[in-house]
Amino acid sequence: MDSPFEILGIESDADDDEVVRAYRKRVKEAHPDQGGSTREFLLVQTAYEKIQDGHADEPLEIERADRANDDTASRNGHDPAHEATNGAGGADDADHEDEDDEQEEGYRVEYLNYETLADHGWDLGDDDLFEKAADANLDPEDYGQLSFTSDKNLLAAAEKCGYPWPYACRGGACANCAIAVVEGEVEMPSNHILSQEMVDRGLRLSCISVPKTDELKIIYNVKSLPGLEELRLPAQQFDKARSND
Template sequence: MASPYEVLGVDPDADEAEIDRAYRRRVIETHPDQGGSVSEFRVVKSAYEEIQAGTEPALDEPDGDANGTVGDENGTAERDEDAGATATETSERGSGASASAEPRSRADEPGSRADWRRRSRAGDTETEADPQVGTTVSYLDYEAVVDRGWSLDDDPFETAATAELDDETFGRFYAEPKETLLEAAEERGYAWPFACRGGACANCAVMVVEGEMATPNDHILSDDLVDRGFQLSCIASPVTEELKVLFNVKRIPELEELLLPADRFDRRHQD
């Protein structure tokens, strides 16, 4: 069976940026709308999730030989000058130190995207929504902001409140606890952009203006985009009592290379 790295076509020591680029490439190649299949798409998605959630592959232990490590009569391995310390020595060294032979997890790296996702899952937010109450979502179509020349430096929601906008463009709705933002919008009759529904593209991206959302598997967005407030509505769930989002932001230049064909959304939006 192919390893997750083989599925994505990268080396096991590839950095996060290389893995992200390979994932985006493989998603496009295997997406059903691009001539791939659902099964292929799921294999790619699962491979990426396994790498991101997980553990780096451990190196195979070398067999003892003239150039490696050998054990003495007490079963304690000696270190070869070129081989480095063995796991036995590491565990015995420094009585007060805690040495672990477990593979390093990406989520253990402070400030990494995996660490951000882990904290989101843990509910590390400023004003969490009552799990029995849910979230009031205020939404505004980004296209309306662009068409009217409004500035994002000002409060576009305050400006929109004095404009004559229809309910599809500007308004509020209630999101049930644990609903993703896209699910909540669709349940209330709104047709927001989407394509894959699995966090593998940016078609459903929104910009969070106020409040927070938790994202279990943020597959496609760069650290810079996340820092600027962009999240994927298909996998992100509101976790604060109030949330303000700009939706339909897929035409922002930095997101265009992350888009997939959205025939199903286009057909639905036209109906």
């Protein structure tokens, strides 16, 4: 049975920076779209979480990693095995869901594509940003609302409605899927990437964040903000990721 450090390929005395670098490297290698497997991907995630939680002395087995991540998936309202291997397939999945379920209201998320701001001379800090977006006749991909009933993560909720928001690893190991929360609250169960200053600014990772308030206003596709570029992964390594990530 390998230890968490062995799974990440580092020595047990590795410092925090070495652990983070090793995790980001291993999670890329283990991703199903990169020739790895879902089980290996989950094992790498669990190993990193064990180290971060101070339980690195506990050996890991694949079965234990599966159970741990199944528990996390249940809390987050998504299936990491399905999402990791199927990428941004939410639009296809939505075709198989009952139309009545899709129309039910629960969480309501008003979203705006960060890339539209420069085109209209808007600023991220504008108090009336969403009011201006509502009056600008933007394409539904760039501005609109999502409604869903379960605790899906925000990326999965957008995909369920057919919107291909940016992502790469789907495991909270990069900033490709970063969003800015303008109004409302979301829960991000773990954070291995964003600095506290970024979190304080309202930045979150959509692939692991779930709503905590009934209504949210978020700006997605903010991966080009200062400080986030070096936290991104090359999207071309993941066949399902958007080509402009």
